[in-house]
Amino acid sequence: MAYVVLARKYRPRDFHEVRGQDHTVKALVNALDFDRLHHAYLFSGTRGVGKTTLARIFANCLNCEAKVSSTPCGDCIACEGFQSGNYPDMYEVDAASRTGVDDMRKLLENVHYSPNVGRFKVYLIDEVHMLSTASFNALLKTLEEPPNHVKFLFATTDPKKVPLTVLSRCLQFHLRNIEPAVINTQLETILAQEDIQFDKESLQLLARSAQGSMRDALSLTDQAVSHGGGSIAIDRVAEMLGTVRTDEVSEILNMLVKGDRRATLAFVNQLSKQAVSFSDLLENLQRTVHELALAQITGQADTEQLEPFIGKFSAEWLQVAYQILVVGMRDLKYAPDHKIGFEMTLVRLLDFEPVTSTSTESSTAKNEQTAKEGGTGPRNQAKTKRDSNDSTHISSDKNEDSPSIQANSNLVQSSTSPKSDESIQKKSPTEDNDSLDREVALQDPIVSSLIKNFGAQIVDIKRTP
Numbered sequence: 072m073a074y075v076v077l078a079r080k081y082r083p084r085d086f087h088e089v090r091g092q093d094h095t096v097k098a099l100v101n102a103l104d105f106d107r108l109h110h111a112y113l114f115s116g117t118r119g120v121g122k123t124t125l126a127r128i129f130a131n132c133l134n135c136e137a138k139v140s141s142t143p144c145g146d147c148i149a150c151e152g153f154q155s156g157n158y159p160d161m162y163e164v165d166a167a168s169r170t171g172v173d174d175m176r177k178l179l180e181n182v183h184y185s186p187n188v189g190r191f192k193v194y195l196i197d198e199v200h201m202l203s204t205a206s207f208n209a210l211l212k213t214l215e216e217p218p219n220h221v222k223f224l225f226a227t228t229d230p231k232k233v234p235l236t237v238l239s240r241c242l243q244f245h246l247r248n249i250e251p252a253v254i255n256t257q258l259e260t261i262l263a264q265e266d267i268q269f270d271k272e273s274l275q276l277l278a279r280s281a282q283g284s285m286r287d288a289l290s291l292t293d294q295a296v297s298h299g300g301g302s303i304a305i306d307r308v309a310e311m312l313g314t315v316r317t318d319e320v321s322e323i324l325n326m327l328v329k330g331d332r333r334a335t336l337a338f339v340n341q342l343s344k345q346a347v348s349f350s351d352l353l354e355n356l357q358r359t360v361h362e363l364a365l366a367q368i369t370g371q372a373d374t375e376q377l378e379p380f381i382g383k384f385s386a387e388w389l390q391v392a393y394q395i396l397v398v399g400m401r402d403l404k405y406a407p408d409h410k411i412g413f414e415m416t417l418v419r420l421l422d423f424e425p426v427t428s429t430s431t432e433s434s435t436a437k438n439e440q441t442a443k444e445g446g447t448g449p450r451n452q453a454k455t456k457r458d459s460n461d462s463t464h465i466s467s468d469k470n471e472d473s474p475s476i477q478a479n480s481n482l483v484q485s486s487t488s489p490k491s492d493e494s495i496q497k498k499s500p501t502e503d504n505d506s507l508d509r510e511v512a513l514q515d516p517i518v519s520s521l522i523k524n525f526g527a528q529i530v531d532i533k534r535t536p
């Protein structure tokens with residue numbers, strides 16, 4: 072028997088098999104079971120999220136010989152016809168290849184005649200937004216007063232291009248991108264059924280690379296199986312996708328924890344030789360920092376690889392790191408080459424030395440105590456000190472709830488944090504000196520970069536004695 076690709080072999084045949092579209096499925100099931108049927112439906116969403124699949128299942132439900140319900144019998148001639156993709160009252164057109172008005176007229180020419188064998192004539196128009204204006208007008212005539220035995224099902228990746236006159240005559244369902252976790256579980260189930268060996272990390276990578284599309288996930292899996300000679304292994308998958316492994320991200324996290332600059336640069340050189348995509352790596356680091364920030368709140372990580380890092384970074388550092396990575400990603404296109412852009416981003420991450428969050432918690436408690444006592448202790452500011460090596464640290468030995476920095480003994484606070492009334496209203500004889508210090512501080516490249524890139528602002532000046 073000829074090989075059938077996974078995406079086709081495991082295309083859902085009834086609503087129970089559909090993954091990741093619970094809201095739409097529920098609405099369709101209710102419409103069928105409580106006989107509240109509309110004459111036109113529009114399914115929108117990106118490629119491979121199940122638009123035509125849902126439309127076909129819906130059409131099958133409408134025409135099952137047993138009755139109209141959300142659970143077609145699967146045995147009757149109609150159900151068999153739908154499963155083999157051969158049902159005389161199902162008219163499926165791809166608007167991308169048949170955009171002309173003549174095509175549309177031909178399609179609708181027999182619309183008023185009763186169905187050949189079934190209950191309904193179902194017109195499924197895929198990529199409906201590609202139709203010409205004349206075609207839409209031809210369609211609209213029928214759509215305004217459709218015969219009772221006709222149902223229209225439209226699918227589109229771009230609902231904004233569908234005329235409002237058509238949209239307003241349809242029930243619209245927007246299908247979501249499918250969560251990587253849902254894709255992961257589905258891949259696990261399918262590979263177990265296919266008796267194909269795999270490892271968890273590979274599936275995570277495949278599920279993530281599919282970017283919300285089940286079809287893409289299954290196509291990539293097919294590709295990974297042939298690439299790996301019948302089984303799926305992380306090395307081959309990473310190589311196939313030309314992407315980074317979780318290991319590589321963990322390696323970088325380790326170097327950040329240690330603050331090991333030399334090892335980091337050596338590692339980047341090594342990655343460069345392996346032709347790793349640096350933009351993928353930056354994206355992965357962003358995801359990882361996001362996951363870590365959440366894991367520090369919930370106390371558990373989604374992936375095992377991250378567990379050793381929970382609590383290793385302060386909440387403030389994770390915020391700053393995320394910003395640095397976002398800016399690094401944005402600026403990648405301005406860098407002479409991606410390696411340079413990536414290196415600079417890593418060096419910047421290293422310049423903000425991570426600290427554990429335990430000190431943050433204890434200091435927060437300490438400052439709440441100070442506030443209760445009516446003391447004017449340190450405001451909500453984490454400060455960054457410059458050490459003798461001229462590097463900048465973020466430390467949490469003071470109380471904080473947002474990242475802020477102190478460079479060259481000038482305190483800079485992120486604009487997103489509540490402003491200290493005290494520091495704004497502060498008037499003192501040393502004000503002139505303060506503004507002088509401010510200018511000096513602004514000349515510091517790190518301070519000015521923080522202001523430019525992270526919207527930080529100077530709120531208080533502390534002079535070194």
Ligand SMILES: [Zn+2]
Pocket residue numbers: 134135136137143144145146147148149150
């Ligand atoms: Zn049936």
